[in-house]
Structures are given as C-alpha cells and as structure tokens.
Amino acid sequence: MTILLLGSGGREHALAWKMLQSPKCSKLFVAPGNAGTASIAKNVALNITDFEAIKTFAIQEKIDLVVVGPEDPLVLGIYDFFKSDAALNHIPVIGPSKVGAQLEGSKEFAKEFLVKNNIPTAAYASFTKETVEKGCDFLETLQPPFVLKADGLAAGKGVLIIQDLEEAKTELRNMLLHQKFGSASSKVVIEEFLDGIELSCFVLTDGKNYKILPTAKDYKRIGEGDTGLNTGGMGAVSPVPFADAVLLEKIETRIVKPTIAGLQKDNIEYKGFVFIGLINVKGEPIVIEYNVRMGDPETEVVIPRLKSDLVELFQAVANQTLDQVSLEIDERSATTIMVVSGGYPEDYDKGFEITGLEKIQDSIVFHAGTKLENNKVVTNGGRVIAITSFGDNFQEAIKKSYQNIEKLHFDKMYCRKDIGFDLL
Template identity: 85%
Template sequence: MTILLLGSGGREHALAYKLIQSSKCSQLFVAPGNAGTASIATNISISPTDFEALKTFVIQEKIDMVVVGPEDPLVLGIYDFFKNDNAINHIPVIGPSKLGAQLEGSKEFAKEFLVKHNIPTAAYDSFTVATVEKGCAFLETLQPPYVLKADGLAAGKGVLILNDLEEAKTELRNMLVGAKFGTASEKVVIEEFLDGIELSCFVLTDGKNYKVLPTAKDYKRIGEGDTGLNTGGMGAVSPVPFADALLLEKIETRIIKPTVDGLQKDQIEYKGFIFIGLIIVKGEPIVIEYNVRMGDPETEVVMPRIQSDLVALFQAVANQKLDEVTLKIDPRSATTIMIVSGGYPEDYEKGFEISGLDNIEDSMVFHAGTSIENGKVVTNGGRVLAITSFGADFEEAKKKSYQNIDKLHFDKMYFRKDIGKDLK
C-alpha cells in the first residue's frame, strides 16, 4: 500500500516509524513531515489543511490510505471532504468525521456529549460575550481554583486555572470581550476544578468496535516540579504505574464503552483515535477532555509499545472489522523525554544545528520540530526532539533516555530532569 500521513511533529514521526514496519506499507509519504520523517519516508511540502492540493496528490500518486496526525484537518472536515468526492471517496481516511472531530473542536460539544451519555465529567457552564456577566456570577458559585477553557482549538494554550476570583473574572472578560485566544474563545466553558492525578487513555475505534491502547501520563508544565507555563508536553511514561486492573476496568466500562456507544447512538461517523484525558479523584476516573487524535508526546511513548501491524489495524478500522484483529502490546515500560528550544513555550529561536544524533544507542529519537538546511539537521520548533527508551520499569527506561540526551546538543536546548518523579 502507498500511504499518506499528514503532520509534521513528533507524533507523526512515531506513527511513520510504526507504519513502515508493516509489510503492507510499500511507500510512505508525509505532508509536510520533518527531518526525522525525511530519513524513513518521503516528505512532501503540502499543508495538512490544503485539501485541494492533497486531492491532487493522492490521485497522482495513487494513494491507498490517508492517516491524519493533527487535529486541525480533522476539525476542518478532511474525512467528509474525501467521503463526498467521487474521485477520492474510495481512499480510507483514518480519523473522525467533521462532526466527530467536534469532540475536540468544541469544548461545549464535548461536555454536552459527556452529560448526554452519562459519562463522568466535571460540572460546567458555557458563556459568550453576551453572557459574560452571567459567567462572572457563575464563577462566584464555585470554589477556587477556577477553570476557564476556550471552546475552540487554541493549540493547547486555551485553558486557564486561576486561584483568585477577581483575576478569573478579568481573564473571562479578556477571553470573551478581548478575544485573548481569537475565535477560539468566542465561547468559554467554565468548569468545576477537580483535584487528582491525571492519566491519558487512548482508544482506536472503527465507530462500532474498539481497541484500548496503552495508557500514558504526560507532563505539561515547562518547569521541574510541574511549575511554569503549560506546554504541548515535556515527557511521558507508559504504562502508568498506578493504573491497576481495577482502575482500567472502571475506565473501560464507565468511559470508553459509553463513549463509543454514544457515537453510534448519535450516528457520528468515527474511524480513528480517541484520546481521553482523565483525572483520577479518590480512585474514580473522570473525563477532563477528549482529543480526536493521538496526543504528543504520548504517541512517542505508546506507538513503540504496539507490537501489532499498525497498517493492518488501520485497514480493520476502515472496514469496520476491528473486532477481528488482535492488539499485541510490548509488556516493557517506556519513557519519553522532550528536548525543547530555550524560551519555549514563549519566544524561541530556530535554526540551531543539532549534533550527536548518530551517537544515540538503545533509544529511539523522534523528531518534533526539526528541518534540514544545507544537509544538516536544525531546530525548527519549540519542542525539538523526543527521546524514547524501553526498560523493565519506567525508571530504567528514563535512565536510558537521559543517558542519550547527554550525547545531544544544540544551542539553548532544555529538558526537564524530573519526568515521572511523582510516580515513585
């Protein structure tokens, strides 16, 4: 099969790494890709949201399957674009329909879905510029801290957690009246704060059947001890040590199954990944959010643990026969450490040469924000590289990742040294 993978981050490099292991994959294109995908596949300079250019390319290259990495093309309706065009509707797209993608594209849609299908989630209400003062009054009914979420996509930056009531009111006005997050915050969801430990759960579904992928826990804050600004993710571990059989059974029966059943009941076409962000409060799983694709950097820690043929899994998704295939998981633990550009998640410089990549041993290097200039691999993003290692437990895996990070260098590189510390 000739496969087209959309995206340019660490998630896409990890997916590409897994796709090319399949005997079913004869050629892999990545649009637009990065320096890492360039070493194992063929990069093409097409934006994942330029649907007309993608149509021309898939016809020209006789593409057999499209795998969507990031959320933007899904929320914009790439699944429907292919389905509704007779020239390309025979090509399966791995990802949900535009309606299904609203689980991530609209916080309000997701909350309404959760409540409708009796899936545990925090109490909430949503507000617009016309009801901003009602929103301020609603804040007064809650206990701090206060959780404000931009309804639309804000590149992982649209959530504020504030301890001061007046500051929360000011930020609500900034989001709704001042358009702090642009069109993403034309509507804001205010949510009850839940105190617990977070966990990422991943599901692959054909809209009827599903497979539960390995759990992971990622670390969003830039600073050690979970301090500082939120990022796209500074590291991840899989499996999550505290996710025992009892908790996993609760997650599947109370959250995963009702989610997939809810999609069917609501007649929402969904053939792809569901990322379920959970918080565990006193041993009980509660949904914080849905994403409609794999997380990043969780993909870099989950994909290496999948031993099954990923292309075969995707074919089963496309044909709604996921119940007929077996999912095999590597029993070992994995730990991923992100290396980022100095200044990230705020302003940072690009174009620094990365040295030491050829010296990595017993770890996988997934490129997140890299490009090739004059034959050299250089930084091209905030999150630059993800170093993933296996071990008998996450501590052993983490040690290997840090040992290999010591061999790498670029100007102003930074990484957290305490990934997984809260799990000891």
C-alpha cells in the first residue's frame, strides 16, 4: 500500500515509524513531515488544509490510504472531501467526518454530546460576547478555581484555570470581547473545577466496533511540579499506574461504550481515533474533553507499546471489521520526555543545530519541531524532540530517557526533570 500521512510533529513521526514496520506498507509519504520522518519516509511539501493540493497528489501518487495526524484537517472536513469526490472516494481516510470532528472542534458540541448520552462530565454553561455579563454572574455561583475554555481550536492553549473571581471575570471578558484566543474564543464554556488526577484513554473505532489502546498520562505545564504556562505537552507515561482493572472497567462501561453508541445513534460517521481526556475523582472517571486524533506526546508512548500491525488495524477501521483483528500490547512501561526550545510556549528562536542524536542508545528518538538544513538537523518549533524509552516500570523507563537527553545539545534547550513525579 502507498500511504499518505498528514502532519509534522512527534505524533506523526511515531505513526510513521510504526506503519513502516508493517509488510503492508510499501511506500509512505509524510506531509509536510520533519527531519525525523525525512530519514525513514518521503516528506512532501503540502499544506495539510489545502485539500485540492492533497487531491492532486493523492491521484498522482496512487495513494491507497490517508492517515490524518492533527485536528485541523479533520475539523475542516477532509474525510467528507474525500468521500464526496468521485476521484477520491475509493481512498479511505483515517479520521472522523466533519460532524464527528466537532467533538474537538467545539467544546459546546462535546459537552452537549456528553450530557445527552449520560456520560459523566463537569457541570457547565456556555457564553458569547452578547451574554458576557451573564457569564460573570454564573462565575459567582461556582467555587474557585474557575475553568474557562475557548469553544474552538486554540492549539491546546485555550483553557484557563483561575483562582480569583475578579481575575476570572476579566479573563472571560478578554476572551469574549477582545478575542484573546482569536475566533476560538468567540464562545466560552465555563466549567466546574474537578479535583483529581488526569489520564487519557485512546480508542480506535470503525464507527461500530472499537479497540481500547493503552492509557497514558501527559504533563501539560512548562514548569516542574505542574507550574507555569500550558504547553502542547512536556512528556508522557504509559500505562498509567493508578489505572487498575476496576477503573478501566468503569471507563469502558460508563464512557467508551456510550460514546461509540452515541455516535451511532446520531448517525455520525467516525472512523479513527477518539482521545478521551479524563480525570479520576476518588476512583470515578469523569470526561474533561474529547479530541478526535491521537495526542502528542501521548502517541510517542502509546504507539510504541502496540505489538499489532498498525496498517492492518487501519484497514480494519476502513472496512468496519475492527472486531475481527486482535490488539496486542507490550506489557512494559513506556515514557517519553519532550525537549523544547528555550522560551517555549512563548517566543522562542529556531534554526539551532541539534547534536548528539547519533549517541542515543536503547531509546527511540521521535522528531517534533525539526527540519533538515544543509544536511544538518535544526530546531524548527517549540517542542523539538521526544525521547521514548521502555522499562519494567515507568521509573526505569524515565531514567533511560533522561540519560539519553544528556547526550543531546542545542542552544537554549530545556526539558522538565520531573515527568512522572505525581505517580510515585
């Protein structure tokens, strides 16, 4: 099969690395990819939201399967674009329809879906600039901290958790009246704060059947002890040590099954990943959010733990025969540590040469924000490289990742030294 993978981050490098282990994958293109995918597949300079350009390329290269990494093309309707085009509709797309992608594209849509399907989630209300003062009144009915979420896509940065009531009101006005997160915050969902420990559940579905992938926990804050600004993710651990059989059974029964049933009931076409962000409140799993693709950096620990053929799984998703394939999981723990540019998630410089990659042993290097320049690997984003390791437990795996990070160097390089600190 000739496969086209859309995206350029660590998630895509991990998906590419895994798909290339399949005898079913004869050729892999990654658009636009990074320095890591360039070393194992063929990078293509395509804009992932330019569907006409993707169409031309797919026809020209006789693409057999399209795998969508990030959320933007899904929310914009790439699945529907392929399905409704006579020249493309024979090519399966791994990812939901435009309506299905609203589970991530609109926080309000997701909350309504959760409530309608009796799936446990925090109490909420949503507001626009016309109802901003009602939103301020609603904040007064809640106990701090206050959770404000931009309704639309804000690259993982549209959630504010604020202790002070007056500050929360100011930020609500900033979001709605002054477009703090652009058009993503033209509507804001205010939620009750849930106190617990977070984890992520990943599901692959063909719209009827599903497979639950390994659980993971990521670390969003830039600073140690989960302090400072939110990022796209600074590291991840899989499996989650506290996710025992009892919690996993509750997640499947109360959350996964009604999610898949709810999609079917609403006739929402969905062939791809469902990423369920959860919080464990005193042993009870509650949904914080849905994403409609794999998370990053969670992909860098979940996908390496799959023993099954990923391309075979994707074919089963396309054919709605996911119930006929088995899912094998590596029992070992996997951890990944993200090495980022100094200044991230705020302003940072690019173009610094990365050295020491060839010295890394017994870990997997997944490139995120990198590119090739004059045959040198240089930084090209905020989150630069993820170092993934296996161990009999997560402490052993983490130690290995940190030992290998010491061999890497680029100017102003930074990583958190405490990934997994809350699991000990």
